[in-house]
Amino acid sequence: MPSSAKKPVVIVTRKLPEVVETRMRELFDARLNIDDKPMSQRDLLEAVKVADVLVPTVTDRIDRSLLSQAGPQLKLIANFGTGVDNIDLDTARVRGIIVTNTPGVLTEDTADMTMALVLAVPRRLAEGARFLKDNAPKWDGWSPTWMLGHRIWGKRLGIIGMGRIGQAVARRAKAFGLQIHYHNRRRVAEEIEQELEATYWDSLDQMLARMDIVSVNCPHTPATYHLLSARRLKLLKPSAYIVNTARGEVIDENELARLIEQRQIAGAGLDVFENEPAINPKLLASERVVALPHLGSATIEGRIDMGEKVIINVKTFLDGHNPPDRVHAAMF
Ligand code: 8YV
Secondary structure, three states, X not given: OOOOOOOOEEEEOOOOOHHHHHHHHHHOEEEOOOOOOOOOHHHHHHHHHHOOEEEXXXXXXXXXXXXXXXXXXXXXEEOOOOOOOOEOHHHHHHOOOEEEOOOOOOXXXXXXXXXXXXXXXXXXXXXXXXXXXXXXXXXXXXXXXXXXXXXXXXOEEEEEOOOHHHHHHHHHHHHOOOEEEEEOOOOOOHHHHHHHOEEEOOOHHHHHOOOOEEEEOOOOOOOOOOOEOHHHHOOOOOOOEEEEOOOHHHEOHHHHHHHHHOOOOOEEEEOOOOEOOEOOHHHXXXXXXXXXXXXXXXXXXXXXXXXXXXXXXHHHHHOOOOOOOEOOHHHO
């Protein structure tokens, strides 16, 4: 660890909220990304050779090749984000590099966006807004059977991943009169199931075949890659909708696009994509898909909170203590 005189070099890969960057400048030898141009792998390689602490985001691939070339001084990767599938946790562990994330502070925002998509797709919200934007002068007013959507109240919502965000989605969905169902690695505590009136499904296949709306709220890990595979997507009812505000890699995106195009799945609300920023063009072309550019936690309050969590993790670590939001591969 650098001597107390010399401030630790903290390299931040993307532009963060002003108040967060100001605090970082005060505390650290902060190397900031003023123009927010995503770093190339070459830029990241230079960074890990000099940084004591790296602060990456979901857009940075912190893989085995990069970490194996990191300098011995790199001791902490403080991810600006909850999902750490952009980081090779095993190689970091082997290199003695601690990894932290920013859980909790984006739970409510991401759950709000999930609920927004649960409402938007069946009720054709984006389609209606786009119609008026494109055709207002030609609109000849209300019609009894035009642009009808599907009722959400009373329908079955199947949540995949009942962690913080999954439970926050369940709370909102319950208030909208949806029946709560979930699949998770483990059952949640009985009192949480009772509070949410949530039905646990040990079999994801059986849950998928009976749901009206399925919401993906689990992390992307080797175990959840294409959890919604081509086989599983075919279990869904043709009237069912899929919502994903977690990670695109959890769904076989090309198969999803094909099944929506063939009306074997009614539609989807997607905030994340398998090969972000690339998106299967069929999804973008479909009127029955609402696609958002990864806005789940995109609130100024949420991003400042995430930044403050990064600062706490870095400061706690540099003060010689175990940072509060340490992640281990075993957690996923
Ligand atoms: C972040 C997210 O904005 O936290 C996550 O996992 O996907 C988003 O909330 C993004 O990861 C920033 O790195």
